Amino acid sequence: MTSLLAYCRSGYEADTAKELADLTAQHNVFGYPLFKPNQGFVEFPLYEPPSEAIKAKQFELKKTVFPRQLSWVFAQLSELESSDRISPILEAVAAQAVKFGAVWVEYPDTDDGKELAKFCRKFAVPLRQALRKQDYLSKKEALKQPVLHVFFTAFTTCKLAISYPQTRSPFELGVCRLKFPASAPSRSTLKLEEAILTMLDERERQYVFRPGARAVDLGACPGGWTYQLVTREMYVEAVDNGAIDEALMATGQVAHFAEDGFTYKPQQQKVDLLVCDMIEQPDRVAKLMGDWLVTDRALHAIFNLKLPMKQRYETVSMALLSLKARLAKLNDSFSMTARHLYHDRDEVTVTVIRQSQYF
Numbered sequence: 001m002t003s004l005l006a007y008c009r010s011g012y013e014a015d016t017a018k019e020l021a022d023l024t025a026q027h028n029v030f031g032y033p034l035f036k037p038n039q040g041f042v043e044f045p046l047y048e049p050p051s052e053a054i055k056a057k058q059f060e061l062k063k064t065v066f067p068r069q070l071s072w073v074f075a076q077l078s079e080l081e082s083s084d085r086i087s088p089i090l091e092a093v094a095a096q097a098v099k100f101g102a103v104w105v106e107y108p109d110t111d112d113g114k115e116l117a118k119f120c121r122k123f124a125v126p127l128r129q130a131l132r133k134q135d136y137l138s139k140k141e142a143l144k145q146p147v148l149h150v151f152f153t154a155f156t157t158c159k160l161a162i163s164y165p166q167t168r169s170p171f172e173l174g175v176c177r178l179k180f181p182a183s184a185p186s187r188s189t190l191k192l193e194e195a196i197l198t199m200l201d202e203r204e205r206q207y208v209f210r211p212g213a214r215a216v217d218l219g220a221c222p223g224g225w226t227y228q229l230v231t232r233e234m235y236v237e238a239v240d241n242g243a244i245d246e247a248l249m250a251t252g253q254v255a256h257f258a259e260d261g262f263t264y265k266p267q268q269q270k271v272d273l274l275v276c277d278m279i280e281q282p283d284r285v286a287k288l289m290g291d292w293l294v295t296d297r298a299l300h301a302i303f304n305l306k307l308p309m310k311q312r313y314e315t316v317s318m319a320l321l322s323l324k325a326r327l328a329k330l331n332d333s334f335s336m337t338a339r340h341l342y343h344d345r346d347e348v349t350v351t352v353i354r355q356s357q358y359f
C-alpha cells in the first residue's frame with residue numbers, strides 16, 4: 001500500500017496528521033494517519049494512491065504548514081541484516097523502474113533518531129555506489145529528478161520513499177540549516193532568514209527585499225529580524241518597548257519607537273513590508289496584519305503566529321482563513337504561505353506577498 005510520509009518537528013505529529021488528512025481529502029484520496037507521539041514523522045497510508053503525475057505536481061510541500069518533507073513510501077524493509085542492508089534495498093528499488101537523481105539516507109529528527117545519524121552518513125556512501133552500479137541512480141547528483149529517500153527508523157528498519165522536484169523540500173531531512181551570523185543580536189534572526197530563503201520565490205525575494213525599501217518591525221527587540229532587513233539595505237521602523245541592538249542603530253537605517261505594536265502607525269503613509277514577531281494571540285496578530293494590508297499601510301507582510309499547546313493546526317487554519325477572507329475582498333491578489341520552519345519553535349511563519357501590478 002502506498003503511503004504519504006511527512007517528517008515533522010518532534011511533538012507535532014498530531015497536527016501533521018490532521019493536515020495530511022485535509023490535504024489528501026482535497027485531492028480526493030483517502031487514508032489514515034499512523035504515528036506515535038514525539039517520533040518526528042507521520043505516515044499516511046492511502047486506500048487508492050493518486051497517479052504519478054498528481055503525486056509529482058500537486059502535493060506541494062510549500063503549501064503545507066507542519067510537514068518538513070513529503071515523500072511517497074513504496075517499500076518498508078525490516079529485520080535488515082547488518083552484514084547486508086544493501087541487497088534488499090536494491091531489490092525494492094529495481095521494482096520501481098525509476099532513475100533517481102539522488103539518494104538521501106535519513107532518520108527522524110529526534111533524540112533517538114540522532115543515534116542513527118552517524119550510521120546513515122556512512123551507509124550513504126556504499127549505497128550510492130551500489131545504486132549507480134545498477135544504473136538506478138544518476139552518475140552526478142541531479143535534483144531535477146526524483147530523489148530516493150531511505151528513511152531509517154532503527155538500525156534494522158527503513159522505509160523507501162520517492163519525492164519529486166516540484167513538490168519536495170530541497171534539503172535532506174527537510175531541514176534548512178543556517179549559520180548564525182556573528183553580529184546578529186538574537187537567534188530569532190534565523191527564523192526570518194529561513195522564511196526569506198525558503199518561502200519566497202526568487203522574483204518575490206528580489207522585489208520585496210530591495211535596497212532602499214521601507215519596513216516596519218513590530219516586536220523588534222533586540223533586533224534579529226531588523227538585522228535581516230538592514231543587511232538587505234532596507235530602512236526599518238523598529239517598534240518595541242525593549243532595548244534595540246546599538247550596532248543596528250549605528251547603521252543609520254533603523255529608527256526605534258518604544259510604542260505598542262497594536263496601535264503604531266507608520267511614519268509615512270505606507271511601507272513596503274510589515275514584519276511582526278510579537279508574542280501575542282495568533283488571531284490578534286492575524287487581524288492586525290490584515291488591518292495593515294487591507295488599508296494599504298503595508299504592501300506585504302511576514303509574521304509569526306505563536307501556537308497554543310493544543311489544537312495548533314486548527315488555530316493556524318482559523319487565523320489564516322479569516323485573513324484570507326479579508327484579503328479576498330481586495331482588488332489585489334496575494335500569495336500566502338505558512339510554514340513551521342526548522343528555526344521556529346512553537347510558532348509558524350506566514351508570508352503574505354501582494355502579487356498583482358507589483359511584478
Ligand SMILES: C[S@@+](CC[C@H](N)C(=O)[O-])C[C@H]1O[C@@H](n2cnc3c(N)ncnc32)[C@H](O)[C@@H]1O
Binds near residue numbers: 185219221226
Ligand atoms: C520574540 S521577541 C522578538 C524578537 C525579535 N524578532 C528578534 O529577532 O530579535 C518578541 C518581542 O515582542 C515585543 N512585544 C510584545 N508585545 C508587544 C507589543 N504589544 N508592542 C510592541 N512590542 C511587543 C516584546 O517586547 C519582545 O521584545
